Amino acid sequence: MREIVLINSKENLKVKTLIVNKIELLPIKKAILEQHIEIQKLHKKVDALIFTSKYACKSLVKNMQEDSMLEVFREIPAFVIGENTAQKLIEHRFNVEYVGIDSHGSGFSSEIIPLLKNRKPLYFRAKKIVSGLDTKLLEAKIKLKQVIAYENKTNIIDKSYKPAPKSILIFTAPSHYLAFKQNFGWDGSYSAVAIGMTTFGVFDSDVEGFISPMQSIDSCIEFAKDLALKLP
Structure with missing residues (x-):
């Protein structure tokens, strides 16, 4: 099953988290x-x-x-x-x-x-x-x-923390997506879950993106878990 990673500004105990911003x-x-x-x-x-x-x-x-x-x-x-x-x-x-x-x-x-x-x-x-x-x-x-x-503010992260290919990445703010790209670029095998339309709107055209049905981190996590079961 695909790995799920929350790209965020603070840790979430329910899912692996990569902190790319500080507030x-x-x-x-x-x-x-x-x-x-x-x-x-x-x-x-x-x-x-x-x-x-x-x-x-x-x-x-x-x-x-x-x-x-x-x-x-x-x-x-x-x-x-x-x-x-x-x-x-x-x-x-x-x-x-x-x-x-x-x-x-x-x-x-x-x-x-x-x-x-x-x-x-x-x-x-x-x-x-x-x-x-x-x-x-x-x-x-x-x-x-x-x-x-x-x-x-964007954190500079060691390249060794880059998520594995085919990971499902959850973005809860446009700044998190932009900071992630600044650190790691983008792997075309990733899938991305946006918390809402504003975040989805900053995804590049080559990103396989999805919008969470509800605008909360918990909903994003559950939606990503469902995708992980369905995506090849």
Whole structure:
């Protein structure tokens, strides 16, 4: 049976994992001030938050723990791309107003554009994004402000860790696929499982790619196990 390898930024005990990225949580207060937003008058400039990643949530929470002035963000309604990220926010007592039905970047933007008309959203995002969410919102004349909350950095990995031919590789973010390719290139015998359309969208045309039926790591693992039984 084909070997299954999760390409990720942290270890998963359920499956062999190759850590190709590290997440750096960035200071947020300075970035907010650079947007000409005074924390004391936050509600005048921001009346909605946008999250498309649990790492953005983790970054904000970490910054809040270091500076109590940022606690005001808990009161502002949040628009969240998926259930997993929404659950993280709820665990930390944020006010979640909307959870996306479509957990892909392009679908999520279509959902929230009508809801954000006449609103002043602040998007907590990665340094590099591929979904184009920011562009779509700005093109729709949404008064969007953005703060870079975290950065994906590529790990340099010894070539001996390259997965065996015919492995099924699980990618849970576009950055993981790009980092994997940077380290190892691509073996045409691999099959790839993407957690969603945004990740699938960065696969090269010669990649035998599949999309997990549900957008969670556990679902990706189960789907990959099923593929391993079916693929020659």
